[in-house]
Amino acid sequence: MTDLSVRIAGLALKNPVLTASGTFGYGTEYAGYFDISLLGGIATKTVTLEPREGNPMPRLAETPGGMLNSIGLANVGIERFLSEKLPALEGLDTRVIVNVAGNTAEEYAEVTSRAAAHPRVDAIEVNVSCPNVRHGGLAFGTNPAATAEVTAAVRAATSKPVIVKLTPNVTDITEIARAAEAAGADALSLINTVLGMAIDIETRRPLIARRTAGLSGPAIKPIAIAKVYQVRQAVKLPLIGIGGIMRWQDAVEFLLAGATAVQTGTLHFVEPDGPVRVVEGIRRYSEEKGVASVTELVGALSE
Amino acid sequence: MTDLSVRIAGLALKNPVLTASGTFGYGTEYAGYFDISLLGGIATKTVTLEPREGNPMPRLAETPGGMLNSIGLANVGIERFLSEKLPALEGLDTRVIVNVAGNTAEEYAEVTSRAAAHPRVDAIEVNVSCPNVRHGGLAFGTNPAATAEVTAAVRAATSKPVIVKLTPNVTDITEIARAAEAAGADALSLINTVLGMAIDIETRRPLIARRTAGLSGPAIKPIAIAKVYQVRQAVKLPLIGIGGIMRWQDAVEFLLAGATAVQTGTLHFVEPDGPVRVVEGIRRYSEEKGVASVTELVGALSE
Amino acid sequence: MISSVSCPVIDQAPAGPGIFTIRLKAPVLAAEAKPGQFVHVRTADGIDPLWRRPFSIHRVDRRRGILLLSYRRIGRGTSLLAGRTAGDTIDLLGPLGKPFDTAGRFDKAIIVAGGLGIAPVPFLLDALRKEGKRAVVLWGVRSKAEFFCLEALRGRKTAIHIATEDGSEGFHGRVTDLFGRLAAEFTAGSGFSGFACGPMPMLKTLQPLAAASGFPWQASLEERMACGVGVCQGCVVRMKNRQYRTVCADGPVFDLAELDFND
Amino acid sequence: MISSVSCPVIDQAPAGPGIFTIRLKAPVLAAEAKPGQFVHVRTADGIDPLWRRPFSIHRVDRRRGILLLSYRRIGRGTSLLAGRTAGDTIDLLGPLGKPFDTAGRFDKAIIVAGGLGIAPVPFLLDALRKEGKRAVVLWGVRSKAEFFCLEALRGRKTAIHIATEDGSEGFHGRVTDLFGRLAAEFTAGSGFSGFACGPMPMLKTLQPLAAASGFPWQASLEERMACGVGVCQGCVVRMKNRQYRTVCADGPVFDLAELDFND
């Protein structure tokens, strides 16, 4: 029997499979489909200080082997999250990671301290793909200094593990990764969605109201694997691999590339119980390969 | 009858469909499959000063909706290109664009002046995705100053149209586009491949010998459309859209996003005569929509 | 409980021009589904297309455990579905969404359907009949060539009125015009309740007419869907109170008066 | 001329464990193909999988215009292919690559095949017979359970020797060991010529034995392929002169002595 448990920044996970932010609601929406306690953990939809209604419609488009989304940070706000959503997670035997964002580093810090104060919250994931209102609207995560600023603010706001979620839309992701590491991140998760766009040639309108949007799904898997591999060489922090995982084989690919755990996202829309199958596949593979602990697979490329 | 002709930097193309560098050999390999004169033009495999054997094997991998390649700049060198390959293109009624690269700006300039001196060569396309040996090995095209340097050098080496081919692997492609425009480019083509990687979970080896490689095919189409759309807002130059075109509908999407012409690449491996079908589809669509000139579609998003 | 189940195809047959009706063995779904709900169907086992496709439940045969879908072949997903034959199995997620309320205090249903919006109507009629209620169906199509499943619409307690945009049968015009013409017959206070299924423009046109009718209207909406279960927030629609609601989970059936079509 | 053609499936049948033989109506291909060449097959009409899949031409029936492929179902592409039945059509690109040279000055062919490397051998034998040449086939498989198409290998002018790694039939060991054992019988100067088809490790092991035989050897290689026609430079193999050659266009048949397996 392979030991599937892993540790991310001191946080013990029963297995390395978590659900990605924005693709699993507040953790309970899929409760009717399978036993969520079978997962290593869940990352919530991004939570902000105030409730947000999100972007105008249309917000979704299908692309070859992928999808575009421009949900925006539609969420109920930290207040209602804590009072209405979090209680439903009480009984679950799985880790709860609250994904946070804000318009300024201070907002990040405030939503973090409020979320992290709750005992049910095991860790904070920082979504740095939000526009930085102070610096010309480019995402925090595209700039090392802005990433460091947000990371440091969140770091100061909690003693719970801080996971910084990197955007792939940069020239050199290792530079951003190092900035987050230096500013006190305990772990990194990557990748968030890739910037993309699609146009309806009949109406001549972008398929997404906001025009550009975030690409996810199997199409981006090779991009995500490359980023995990690059960041693995650049920092010491544990990594959570995200991007296009549809089958357990994809998850193993991320582990070998250097991720200690993975998150599944778009998969849920195709197979709600997909993450459980990913856990089972990793278990079978590890046992067939005679691996005592799944951590032996992490970064274990052969020469 | 819609007029399908377009002009790129003073160069008249009979229609807006060209073949992308590295996916159409030196222009004659597919001659047995269809009449190449039906195309607007062809871009050759990247040519360098000296012959290059390219990267070690394996060089190819299939990914969800896409493929990775790490051919490297395998080519016969400018000498043999001019003496052995170019003559075969003499009789063809289509535009010949020679794609060039080098280790330094001087090498780019030299291969350009030798290629452009040949009357059969209609334009130069500059592949700036090569490692810049002077600046730490990052690709020229990931840095505005290095892009400007190479563009200026090539510009000085020929009076024929200079097309700079942009890499998508940057934080802000508009910055690079503006640098190329300022340095004298006549047109921009985009995108080159997206950095990616894949791992064989049985052997635990990267599927590509050089580990990371270039992702192409339908998976990257939304990324390419977004880049074309962004660059369209940033520069005045005509654009050639590239990335994941498999059907005529995809080509129309690029035109609407702001490209004056397109290049097909990975498509050829699936349907050798695919580019001709793309031309036919654009013609049908334009006629159905009552478009007198295909140029009316360029950037013609509705409000 | 909602579940993802692999259902054997019993058979599939063309039901009209480019329209197919597929019968699936799905006892749990057939037992639990209510009219107006939908299923989210996996049309490919790979990634092409990636998303599931939503289809209204056309009808169920509870006794035999059979679920029927009726759909138009328009793209890759529906083409793959049309290629399935007896012996194949299809992965369905459902039943999804909020159903029509057929139990309310009314005894006559006015059903306005546009085009393929007719798909859930046979199931709705079956439920109304079971409740002992009468129904009038107004169905608008472009041309009579597009008819299908007419038998399923006719019945002892049901009247049907047809509108064709080309005048090839019945009323010459749009179904909303036909409703306007007949509206005087359907007066408030006489136990009427309205049901509308069709494209957004039809619902938008219907909204003021429905408001004028004085009785309540339920409308079923369509939106592009990824998850289909309210998780991704991708299929929202604006309500009059300015809030967004998900079509897949808060709908697809809404109170027509509460929808804000001007967003 | 090479072309991309849509070929009707005549029929398809299991030929061994997980192995299928498909017969296609392809008169031009059947007329032009030579043994050792291959076709590049589109297994899906969408993008899943994206690439074509290469298969050796197993045999042709020139008179009836029929082309046969024999393949093992191992992944998505071959699974889709195995699902095709009479009435379907399949898009083939071919004939591709350099064929075996069967016209050379030899009168006895020694054919060493490993596993599925047997696929092109029946076509090769047909050609050799037509040239009035004799052949000895050495075929290595893991176990006799993997046999298929044995009838196509036997014939008046052909002898066949089997090697199984598990000893379940014939020689107990690898086919290269079997060749080593029999090598003394195949001496240079007696009109022999060698043909090898199989995985890289087999060819690598065979290379020195073949060199020692004193007669020429042709070897057919396999590599992952995108274009299949020499355009993408993705399927290269290193030659002894240090140059790269494409397997799809310069091969798949090479002079075994010229290949550099140590790269």
Ligand SMILES: Cc1cc2nc3c(=O)[nH]c(=O)nc-3n(C[C@H](O)[C@H](O)[C@H](O)COP(=O)(O)OP(=O)(O)OC[C@H]3O[C@@H](n4cnc5c(N)ncnc54)[C@H](O)[C@@H]3O)c2cc1C
């Ligand atoms: C709740 C719900 C219930 C539905 N019930 C039915 C039903 O019972 N019968 C039926 O035939 N269809 C129904 N639809 C529509 C059906 O889901 C689409 O026709 C289907 O997804 C198309 O898939 P495709 O892959 O064949 O087409 P695609 O390749 O996805 O699309 C082909 C073209 O159709 C357009 N299109 C895609 N989806 C829709 C849509 N939802 N509405 C309008 N245009 C669309 C696309 O933009 C594209 O131009 C329903 C939709 C929803 C949301």
Ligand SMILES: Cc1cc2nc3c(=O)[nH]c(=O)nc-3n(C[C@H](O)[C@H](O)[C@H](O)COP(=O)(O)OP(=O)(O)OC[C@H]3O[C@@H](n4cnc5c(N)ncnc54)[C@H](O)[C@@H]3O)c2cc1C
């Ligand atoms: C010139 C040539 C001729 C061939 N002739 C035949 C033939 O006659 N009969 C036959 O059965 N096969 C033949 N092959 C191999 C055949 O092309 C592959 O089996 C096929 O492409 C697998 O496709 P798939 O989608 O089913 O598997 P995939 O999903 O692509 O792959 C499944 C697994 O098989 C591995 N694989 C894929 N391609 C190959 C390959 N070329 N060699 C070894 N392993 C591979 C993959 O790495 C993966 O692990 C030939 C290959 C070449 C290059």
Ligand SMILES: Cc1cc2nc3c(=O)[nH]c(=O)nc-3n(C[C@H](O)[C@H](O)[C@H](O)COP(=O)(O)O)c2cc1C
């Ligand atoms: C509909 C949707 C909504 C998302 N919302 C968020 C979000 O709120 N915060 C965030 O950090 N990432 C969000 N993401 C990104 C995912 O968490 C994940 O990083 C990305 O989808 C790549 O993984 P995948 O390819 O497995 O989906 C969202 C993705 C999707 C598809």
Ligand SMILES: Cc1cc2nc3c(=O)[nH]c(=O)nc-3n(C[C@H](O)[C@H](O)[C@H](O)COP(=O)(O)O)c2cc1C
């Ligand atoms: C096998 C292969 C080789 C390529 N070689 C080159 C090259 O030599 N020079 C270059 O500028 N681009 C090269 N490219 C990139 C293509 O020209 C094109 O920009 C990219 O493939 C995206 O288009 P596609 O998705 O239509 O293939 C190559 C692409 C492929 C697939």
Ligand code: FES
């Ligand atoms: S489709 Fe995901 S919320 Fe409706």
Ligand code: FES
């Ligand atoms: S597969 Fe492209 S050169 Fe061989």
